[in-house]
Amino acid sequence: GNSVTQMEGPVTLSEEAFLTINCTYTATGYPSLFWYVQYPGEGLQLLLKATKADDKGSNKGFEATYRKETTSFHLEKGSVQVSDSAVYFCALIRQAGTALIFGKGTTLSVSS
C-alpha cells in the first residue's frame, strides 16, 4: 500500500543552523508529494509541493526535491529561525487520488 515514513523527532537546532528532515515514500505510479507545517495550536498549512519527478518545491526558504529513484522528498532549509519551530508533515497523494496520506510528523524546535 501507499505510505510515508519520516525521520523521528524531535529535531532541536540553534538559530541559523541547516535543517534536513528526511521523508521517504512507498507508492505505486507517480504520486504527488507535499510538506505541510503545523504551528502550535493551529491547523496544517501547505508549505510546498511537487507533482512530478525531479520537481523542486520551495517556499519561505524551505526546499524539497522529488527523487523518484530514491523515493524521497527530503525537506531542507539553509538557515532556520526560531519562528520555524513547528511540526512538519510529509504527505503523498496518488495520481488522481482523493485523499492525502501523511507521515507521523517531525517536531522541530529552534532556539536562539
Added chain:
Amino acid sequence: NAGVTQTPKFRVLKTGQSMTLLCAQDMNHEYMYWYRQDPGMGLRLIHYSVGEGTTAKGEVPDGYNVSRLKKQNFLLGLESAAPSQTSVYFCASGHPRAWGTEAFFGQGTRLTVV
C-alpha cells in the same frame, strides 16, 4: 473568505454521550475530509467525501458517522463517545486535479472524552 471553519473548537464529553462536529468550507471544493491527530500517530483519515451526498470510509472509521447533505458542509458524528476518541479532529477540503489534490485544513477541534 474564511476557508475551512470547524465548530466547536473545544469540547469535553462524558463516555456514552453523542455529539456532532461541523465543518464548513467556502471554496466550492468537491472533496472534504475528516482526520484525527494523535501523538506519535500523525494524521489518520476517518471518512471523506468526493461530492455532495457521497461519503466513504477512511483508515479509522469505526465509531464515527458522517454526512454531506450540502456541498459546503461535512458533519462528523460520534454516537456513543469513548475515551479512545479523545483526539484533535481536523477537517479539510480540496479540489480534484489531474495530479491529485492539495488539502486546506481547518483549525481543529480538541475533543476530550472522560
